Amino acid sequence: MNSPLRIADFAGKRVAIWGFGREGKAAIAAIRSRLPALPLTLFCSVGEADAARTFDATLTVRGEEPDAVAFAPFDVVVKSPGISAYKPALLAARESGIHVTSGTALWFAENPHARVVAVTGTKGKSTTTALLAHLARSLGVRTALAGNIGMPLLELLGQSAELWAIELSSFQTGEAGPVELGVITSLYEEHLDWHGSRERYIEDKLKLASVSTQLLVNATQASLLERTAGHPHRIVFGSEDGWHVAGGFIGRGTRPVFDASALRAPGEHNALNACAALAALEAMGFDAVKAAPALATFRPLPHRLQPLGEHDGFHWINDSISTTPQATLAALGSLVGQAVTVIVGGHDRGLDWHDFVAAMKAHAPHAIVAQGSNGPRIARALREAGVTVEETTDLATAVARARALTPPGGTILLSPGAPSFDQFHDYADRGQRFAEMAGFDAHDIVGIEGLGIA
Template identity: 80%
Template sequence: MRIADLAGRRVAVWGFGREGKAAIAAIRARLPQLALTLFCSAAEVADAGAFDAALDVRGEEPDAAALSAFEVVVKSPGISAYKPALLAAREAGLRITSGTALWFAENPQAQVVAITGTKGKSTTTALLAHLARSLGVRTALAGNIGMPLLELLGQEAPLWAIELSSFQTGEAGALELGVITSLYEEHLDWHGSRERYIADKLKLADVSRRLLVNALQSSLLERTARHPQRLLFGRPEGWHARGKVIHRGEHAVFDAALLRAPGDHNALNACAALAALEAMGFDATKAAASLADFRPLPHRLQPLGKQGGLYWINDSISTTPQATLAALGSLQGQAVTVIVGGHDRGLDWSDFVQAMRGHEPHLIVAQGANGARIAKALREAGIDHLREAANLDAAVAVARELTPSGGTVLLSPGAPSFDQFHDYAERGRHFAELAGFDSHAIVGIEGLGIA
């Protein structure tokens, strides 16, 4: 469905975040006379009216009856496609689309690399754009990484580096190359089950002419084995990291120690980006030197600096236990206090607990809504370098008191932020403030848009 197909229809937009605003603006630009209804929270009604005075603004979550008054709903990504009201309305004939789906319909010829994965997708997407631009290729960087695709409607680029969340993979149109960086359980509250989350992630494979996947994940290899044009990164024959060096086959290309984004997982993200660049016909070996210039994304193993004799690292984007393990793996040999916990989505922490039995950090501080559950599992496993705290403020106070001078305090929660904060970015900024840093210095992701 293209935007022009909305003409003459009863259309509602659901969600007034950045994606919702982008959808309203794009529809207004193409169909200025179309009547639009917006469903948003009661707290957003005034802002929505100021944003577009012609909107029929309803500060409520629609039920099936409210949705049935429309022919098309343009849904924001954060609204689960499995809400009962949406499912019932769809059965009754409602057409559900999104900003992502509308953009793909408007740009069928765009050369798109769409990147998803439980972890690594944002960094890999930004790395791809950075590498391509180092070769002089005009590249778009957009999607879930921080710029809705519809904000770039009408603009062209030879290469599109697009991040897609699991909420968006089923909304993409046909594209040249799909990339899956990793696959663990996450967002169970949106998808409803682990199986549905994985199935939704893998919808990217269905629309990708070629598919690039992480060769180090056996389950991902098994689930994508039937793709007719599957490519791999992370194996010795292609782009892989070995002995702290990034290789193309047997050829050593780049010293991973020069990466400003630390950890083996970021070296693997670099391999994914290089493999994607190569798959799109560009000289990845030539571009590899520019990896040294890539600035780590905010809230992703972001070194804040030293305060009070301690080093502070903001990894607030960590929303799975596996991400926390990767963060700890990048700090081996250091005295680390790690702060874990947050919104409880019911994720399985057993792998984290097992890993801690052999490689405990100096201290684990469990906080937030699932902190007690994490702490209980750790204690039952005999792990005693542990404290509990009610919230992030209290956790930072504990970490400051008990971390030895010269040690590191790592915020890598392994859980979403919604028990205490609006999103992971707000959590990361608050952590920086608690540590004594200027949170305003944590800027957004650089390079969004077309350059």
Template identity: 70%
Template sequence: MRIAELADRHVAIWGFGREGHAVIKALRSQLPAQALTLFCRAAEVEDARAFDPTLEIVADEPDAAALARFDVVVKSPGISAYKPALLAAQAQGTRFTSGTALWFGENPDARVIAVTGTKGKSTTSALIAHLARSSGVRTALAGNIGLPLLELLGQRADLWVIELSSFQTGEAGPLELGVVTSLYEEHLDWHGSRERYVADKLKLADAARTLLVNGLQPNLLQHTAAHPHRLLFGVPECWHVADGTIRRGAQAVFDIAQLVAPGLHNALNACAALEALEAIGMDALAAAPALATFRPLPHRLQPLGEHDGWHWVNDSISTTPLATLAALESLHGRTVTVLVGGHDRGLDWTPFVEAMRAAPAHAIVCMGANGARIEAALRKAGTACPVVRVADLAGAVAVATTHAPRGGVILLSPGAPSFDQFTDYAERGRRFATLAGFDSSGIVSIDGLGIEGTPRD
């Protein structure tokens, strides 16, 4: 759908976060006289009026009747496409779209690499953009990583690297390359079931001319076997990790000890980025040395430094138990006290519990809404390390310092969303940094968002 198609139609915007702001601004730039209704929370009404005084504002969660009044509703990604009210309005003829879908409608000829995955999608997206820019390509980095696409409407790039969440994969238009870094269960509250999550995540395959997937994941290989142009990373015949190096087939290319971002999973993300560049015809071998200058993304295994005798690591982006296990693997050999727990989405913590029974952390501090459930599972399994439950992050940090030995690591890797205590993972990470004694004001954004590089003539 193009923005021009909304002219003289009954249009609503649902959600007033950053995506909602971008949608309103984009529609006003092209359709200044268009009547627009905004559905937002009561706490957002004053800000919404200041942002655009011409909006009709409804400070309620819309029901089916309210939504059915509109020809088109542009919704924010966090609003589930499976809400009963939305489905009922859709059945009555209301069309639902998004800022992502509108951007693709406006840019049908853009050269796009779209990246999704349960884990690794943000880092892989940022790595692709970093390596492409190091090769002299004017590259945009946007999407779910922290910059809505519509904020770049009308701007020019030779390559668009777009991170898409499972909420957004079905909104992508045709694209040159789709990348799937991993596939585990997540966001079951939004999708309703694991099967629907997998199906929604892999809608990216329908849009991608070529699909690049993690060859180390049998379930991902099974679900994408029918794609006519599928490539792999992580396996010996492709870009992969072996003997402490990133390799292209048998050729050793880059020593993973030079990566600032720690852990085997980040080396695998680098393989995905290099394979992606090669898939679109770029010289990945020439770009590989630039891996050494890539800065880790904030809140993703971010070393904060040493304070009061402990080493502090902020992995607030971790919202699944498997992400927490990956964080612990990256710190293998060190004495780690890990902070887990948060908003309860009903995910299965069994793999984490089994791993902790086999090779426990130094101590585990459980917090938040699902802290009691995690603690109970760990105790039932007979985990052979201290397991403590507290109410919130402040309590978790305080307790962690009583268990972690001097020189040890205190790791925030919650394995759960932040919504029980914070607005998002970034606020949680900054709060952790403050509690640890660091200045959190510098942990504000991801390097490289937007468009960088010299445009081609």
């Protein structure tokens, strides 16, 4: 990114917006609120063009993916997070002197004095961010919950809060800052299609460290500790001298503070997420021990190890947010001792499933059903390791097969370890469809509670 640019700096400039999802709409609305007469050009898909013209009749709408020639007339491009910063058109735009920014970068430029905790990580970031907001609010702190978790920051432009709990994806970490506290919950390979390589993904995630006055990281990940060792104000969670999980309790040093079994979000990884939130709260100067009892009233986020209930004699769990093999392993780890059929597979981004296969070889669940575009690759790797696996083409067939394989009273777990784009609009769409296939009302899967400022 270039030097920070505020919306007021757009005056007199030729501005293009790329992307018409929720982030793109938020950017258009924010710019219009400050510079209502500024001409704006929107690049979006052909299918979105009519909706874009309805959204803002003054937009110049181009239903196409822009290239360097299309960007040449502009001074500024505001891109949505899902559009890779490494697309040739954006690289060429920067090279030619065009200022490329984003909704995240604009919000930070507009709010340089906000008290921000920015949370990222391959898994655990959404739950940790929501837990932090929940705990802070239990202390009476006016707290904002926004970012990648489901509310673009620009939707809160002009509003104030004592504490900002902001989730950042790997697409956004290079657009943030400065922040008072950065949190990295975990670090595995992910989103290789956006970043281009595993190393670049890690580098992009760690950009958060460079803009964080304090940095909180997961002490249980040796590679993360090694990569962040040079930060001058690094603190950790998950170690015995800080917030950690031991003996079934979430504790601070030698002091047990909260019975982890009282968490409604299951699994030790969620207890560790709670440790991260408590440590973040403490690092920001609040009484984390006083806030800890509020962990008992935190509702698990939808599509994240979400128990749907019992239907047709089976227990159903929706973990559609699982987009890495490590996330699937964590889900299975929270269900040890149960007869579990796990459904894996989805959009293939070339992630390495070696660790998953090795874990399944050592201790497989009751049954594994592989589906989706990378289902054949996962199934082949499992069979080569001597692990029994069923292979189907799509989620509907996988659910039907899971019903046949699972014993009465057993658990059917959707934890794909892969994105949803081969069959669905997004992970939420996949999770809702899974709920319907299981026999539940998908409308009961509510969105994330607490978004915004409270």
